[in-house]
Amino acid sequence: MSPLTLMLLLFYECFTGASVRPVVSFLPNWATVFYDDFVTLTCNLDPNPEKEMRYFWYRDNEKMNQYDQSITIQSDRWKHNGNYQCQAGTSDKSDAVRLAISNDLVILQAPPSIREGDSLSLRCHSRLENNRGKDQFYKNGNLITTLASGSVYSLGNAAPHMTGTYKCAKLSVSSSVRNSKDKRIYVEGAGTKPVVSIKPQRSTALLMNFVTLTCIVTSTVPERWWYVWYKDGDWIPKEQKTFTLKHVQEKDSGNYQCQTPGSERSDPVRLDVEWGNFYWENAL
Structure with a gap:
């Protein structure tokens, strides 16, 4: 450079x-x-x-x-x-x-992440040989629209109230129906930033040998389905709001961040693991 x-x-x-x-x-x-x-x-x-x-x-x-x-x-x-x-x-x-x-016959396709104000579109995609007929789209179990097969359903600019469980159905000319699996779509306000908390807190002895991390989010939408976690910028395979590091080791030291679909990434919080005790502090 x-x-x-x-x-x-x-x-x-x-x-x-x-x-x-x-x-x-x-x-x-x-x-x-x-x-x-x-x-x-x-x-x-x-x-x-x-x-x-x-x-x-x-x-x-x-x-x-x-x-x-x-x-x-x-x-x-x-x-x-x-x-x-x-x-x-x-x-x-x-x-x-x-x-x-996916190896399903019918899938509901949506963007990988959706923030408030983004253009939100859905598609009912199929591997069926007879792809003529109609596509039906559902939210929280209720039919919201019926379109010609293969159409892209535009919902306009994404807003938090669009959060919900969606699915689609393929209706063939012979009246047979194939449904996709449910897909949870979450629209997050662009300015929302979660906070990571770590317990036990500063200068606690490692007698219990565990540390619990929680992703705290303040939002008008109460339900969340999954979370994204990072350690030193690397994705880590945790999707729940709270998880516990058992038998903490020095390799667990690092900067931890969390994120919900469409949200900003939280500020990093540093966990330092030392022989006999550990402490945590904001990484900024």
Whole structure:
């Protein structure tokens, strides 16, 4: 990286009070696809002072042999399921974005993440040979619209009240019906930022040998279905609001963050594990 680029990145971090973090986008913009479908992932960094920048890709924290800004994945292997992150040069890792591969006959497709104000569209996608007929879309068990088969259902700009459990049904010309599985769609306000709490707190002896982390969110929408956790910027396989690290070791030291679908990532909270005791503090 050139000295000028480094200066621009440092200026950006100081001015905004935040580190530079890219965003992963999908094309087509669906989080669930069929086996053998193609999906292009792009690592977007704004601002990007160095136009010719090397990119790094990760799936479930495993570094991929990919160094271009955009990568195309043919979902012909189940290993392509996973949480994807990217880096642009020396940037922080992006938020994790999950790609799911399905072998169902009918799936409801939605964007991988939805924030308030985003354009929200759904599609009822099928591997059925007879794809003529109608598509029906349901929210919380209630029919909301019926469209021609293969149509994309546009709900307009996403708002928190659109949060709910959705599914779709394929109605063939012979009147047979095939339903997708339920899909939980969560629309989060763009400004919401959760907070990580760690217990026991400062200077507690490790006699109990466990630490509990909780993702605390203040929101007008009470129900949440899953959470995303990070340690030192890497996605970690925890989806619940609260989890416990049992028999804490020095390797568990690090900066912990959490996120709900569509929300900002929380500020990092540092856990330091030492021989005989541990303490925690805000990482900022």
